[in-house]
Amino acid sequence: ARRIAGGYYDTPVPVRSRDELGELAQGFTRMQSAIAEREQQILYQARHDQLTGLINRSQLFPELESAIEKATWSEQRFTLMVLDIDNFTRVNDALSPEMGDRVLAEVGRRLLDQAGPDDRVARLGSDEFALMFWQVGEDEVQTRAEALLEGFADNIQLDDLHLGVDINLGVVLYPDDGDQPETLLRRANLALNQGRLEQQRITRYETGWDESHLRRLALFGEFRQALEDSQLDVYYQPKLWLDDSGTLGAEALVRWRHPEMGMINPEEFVAVAESTGQIGLLTRWVLRRAITQAANWSVPAHLSVNLSALDLLDDDLPDIVGGLLSETELSPERLCLEITESAIMREADKSLHNLERLRAQGISLSIDDFGTGYSSLSQLKKLPVSELKIDKSFILNLDQSEDDQLIVRSTIDLGHTLGLTVTAEGVENQAIEKLLVALGCDRVQGFYYSKPLPHRDFLDWLSGAERLEVNA
Numbered sequence: 001a002r003r004i005a006g007g008y009y010d011t012p013v014p015v016r017s018r019d020e021l022g023e024l025a026q027g028f029t030r031m032q033s034a035i036a037e038r039e040q041q042i043l044y045q046a047r048h049d050q051l052t053g054l055i056n057r058s059q060l061f062p063e064l065e066s067a068i069e070k071a072t073w074s075e076q077r078f079t080l081m082v083l084d085i086d087n088f089t090r091v092n093d094a095l096s097p098e099m100g101d102r103v104l105a106e107v108g109r110r111l112l113d114q115a116g117p118d119d120r121v122a123r124l125g126s127d128e129f130a131l132m133f134w135q136v137g138e139d140e141v142q143t144r145a146e147a148l149l150e151g152f153a154d155n156i157q158l159d160d161l162h163l164g165v166d167i168n169l170g171v172v173l174y175p176d177d178g179d180q181p182e183t184l185l186r187r188a189n190l191a192l193n194q195g196r197l198e199q200q201r202i203t204r205y206e207t208g209w210d211e212s213h214l215r216r217l218a219l220f221g222e223f224r225q226a227l228e229d230s231q232l233d234v235y236y237q238p239k240l241w242l243d244d245s246g247t248l249g250a251e252a253l254v255r256w257r258h259p260e261m262g263m264i265n266p267e268e269f270v271a272v273a274e275s276t277g278q279i280g281l282l283t284r285w286v287l288r289r290a291i292t293q294a295a296n297w298s299v300p301a302h303l304s305v306n307l308s309a310l311d312l313l314d315d316d317l318p319d320i321v322g323g324l325l326s327e328t329e330l331s332p333e334r335l336c337l338e339i340t341e342s343a344i345m346r347e348a349d350k351s352l353h354n355l356e357r358l359r360a361q362g363i364s365l366s367i368d369d370f371g372t373g374y375s376s377l378s379q380l381k382k383l384p385v386s387e388l389k390i391d392k393s394f395i396l397n398l399d400q401s402e403d404d405q406l407i408v409r410s411t412i413d414l415g416h417t418l419g420l421t422v423t424a425e426g427v428e429n430q431a432i433e434k435l436l437v438a439l440g441c442d443r444v445q446g447f448y449y450s451k452p453l454p455h456r457d458f459l460d461w462l463s464g465a466e467r468l469e470v471n472a
Contacts, residue, residue, distance in 0.1 A: 047059040049122075051105055051108075051123070052104060052105050052107075052123050053108070054108050054121050054123045054129070055121070055122045056123060056124075057122065057123075059122065060120070060124070060130055060132075060181075060185070061181045063132065064132065064181035064184060067132060067174070068181070071174060077138075077173060078134045078174050079136040079144065079171065080131070080133075080172050080173075080174070081130065081132075081145065081170065081172075081188065082129070082130050082185070082188040082191075083129050083130075083131070083148070083168060083169045083170070084127050084128045084167065084168055085104075085166070085167055086165075086167065086168055088126075088127035095158075095161075099158055103158070103163065103165065104123070107129065107152075107156075108123060110151050111131060113151065115131065116133075116134070119132055119134055130188070131148070137173065138173060138176070141171060141173060141204070142202070145202045146202070148167065148169065149169070149201055152166065168195050168200075168203075169195070170189060170194075171188065171202065172184050172188045172191065172204075172205045177205045187205045187210050188205065190213055191204060216271075216275075219264070219269050220276050222258075223269065223272065224278070224281070226258070227281070227282075227285055231257055231258060232256050233454065233455075234254055234286060234293070234455065235252075235254075236250035236251065236252060236455065236458040237253060237445055237450065237451065237452040237453070238250050238445060238458070238461060239251060239302070239304065239443055239444070239445040240445065240449060242437055243442070248299060248302070248462065249302035249304060249336075249443070250301055250302070250303060251305075252290035252304065252306075253266065253306075254282065255452075270282070274308055274310060277310075279308045280310065280311065283307060283308065283311050283317075284320060286305060287305055287324060288324060290303055290305055291303065291305075291328050291330055292324075292328050294330055298463065299462050300331075301334075302336060304336040304338050304366065306337075306338045306339075306368065307339050307343070308343060309351075312339060312350070312351040312354055312355065313351065313354070317354060317358075318354055318357035318358050318361065321335075321361070325361070325363075331362075332361050332363045333362055335364065336363070336365065336366050336386075337364070337365055337366070338365075338367075338368040338389065339365070340367070340369050341369070344379075344383065348379070352382065352384075355384050356384050359384040364386045365383070365384060365387070366386070366389055367383070370391060370411065371394055371411060380418065381418060385420065387420055387421045387422070387423060387443075388411065388415040389424075390408060390422065390423070391425070392426025393426075394407050395408070395426035396426050396428060398432045399431040399432050399435060405439075408424070408439060408441075409439050412441055413440075416440065421442040422442050422443070423441070423442065423444065423445065424436050424441050424443070424444050425446060427445065427447075428447050428448050429448055
C-alpha cells in the first residue's frame with residue numbers, strides 16, 4: 001500500500017494465498033493497473049489536443065528544448081513555423097462550431113502528412129498550429145513553406161460542402177532567430193502577425209521585430225503613468241485657408257517625451273493605445289487639453305483633433321465633446337474632428353450614428369488621409385463630413401509627378417462636387433503651394449508653413465500669422 005501511495009504501479013503485490021490477504025493482494029494489483037492506465041490517459045490529455053490528436057502548446061516547449069539540445073551537439077538546424085487559418089472566425093460563424101472543429105481536424109491531418117518522423121506538429125489553440133521541421137535550414141525553408149501552402153490547394157470537403165482554406169505562416173530558424181523555445185515561438189508569432197498586416201502568406205522573422213514588441217509592451221505598462229506625470233503634450237501644426245478670409249487653424253498632434261527613451265514616435269504609442277484598449281483614455285486627454293487651450297487663443301483659429309476607429313464606436317464620445325465645448329465656451333464651429341476612411345468603415349452603421357450626433361452639435365467632420373482607404377462614392381455621400389484631407393503621399397512630389405497632379409485635381413473636383421472643402425497636407429515648398437492654388441484647393445498645411453509646434457511656440461506663430469501671404 002505504501003509503494004502504491006508512492007506512485008509505484010508496476011510491481012504486483014506478492015501475496016499468493018487464497019484467503020482474505022490473497023483477495024486483498026489481487027485487489028491492490030487490479031487497482032495498480034487501473035491507476036496506471038488512468039495516469040497514462042491523464043498525461044496524454046495533458047500533452048495532446050483532444051480535437052486533432054496533436055501535441056499541445058505545453059508539450060511543444062519540451063520538444064523544442066530537446067531539439068535545441070540535439071541541434072547543439074550535432075551542429076544541425078531546424079525551422080519553426082507558426083500558422084493560422086485565414087478568416088477562420090468568419091468561417092466558424094458562417095457554418096457552425098461543429099463544422100469549424102472538422103476544419104481544424106482536417107488542417108491538423110494535412111499538416112501531419114507533410115511532417116517527417118523527426119518533425120513535430122502542434123496545435124497551439126484556436127486556429128493556430130506550429131510545425132518544427134528538423135534539419136531544415138536557410139536553403140530549404142522557403143521551399144518547405146511553399147509546400148505547406150500547396151498542401152491546402154485542394155478544398156476541404158465537409159459533407160456536400162467544399163471549403164477553400166488559406167493559411168498564413170510565420171517562420172523562424174534555429175539558431176539564427178533565437179536559441180530558447182520561448183524566444184523562437186514569440187518571434188514566429190511576431191512574424192505571423194506582421195504577415196497578416198502586410199497580407200503576406202509567408203513571413204520570415206526580421207531582426208528588430210522582437211525588440212519593437214518588447215518596447216511596445218514597456219510603453220503599454222507606462223502609458224497611464226505618463227499621462228499622470230505630464231510626459232505627454234499636445235503640439236499644433238498650422239493650417240491655412242487659401243482664400244481672402246484670413247482664417248487660420250491648427251491640427252492637434254500628441255507627443256510623448258519619455259524620460260529615458262526620449263521622443264517616441266506617435267504612430268508607435270497610438271498603436272499601443274489602440275491595441276491595448278487605452279485609446280479612449282488618450283483621445284479624451286487630447287480633446288480636453290486641446291479644446292481648453294484653443295478656447296484661450298487670442299486669434300479665433302480653428303482646431304482639428306484626430307479620432308481613431310475605436311473612438312467612433314464609443315457612444316459616450318459625443319456627450320463628452322459637447323460637455324468640453326460647453327465647459328470651455330469654445331464655439332462648436334471652431335472644432336473639427338478628423339477620421340480616416342478605414343475607421344469609418346469599421347462597424348459603419350454605429351460609426352455613422354455617432355458622427356451624426358457630433359455633427360448635430362455644429363462640429364465639423366473631416367476625412368483624413370483621403371485616397372488611402374476603401375470608401376466608395378456611395379458611402380462617401382452618406383457621411384456627414386464637410387472636409388476631405390488629401391493624403392500627403394499625393395502632395396509631397398506634386399510639383400514633379402503628373403500622376404499625382406491628376407489624382408489631386410480629380411480629388412479636389414470630387415470634393416467640390418459633393419459640397420466639401422478640400423485640404424492638402426504635406427505641402428513642403430512654394431511650387432506645390434502654387435499648384436494647389438491653381439487646382440482650386442481650399443486649405444493647406446505642411447512643413448512649408450510650419451512643423452508641429454509646442455503650444456507656446458504655436459501662440460507666437462499665431463500672433464504673427466497675419467503677416468503670412470499665400471501665393472495666389
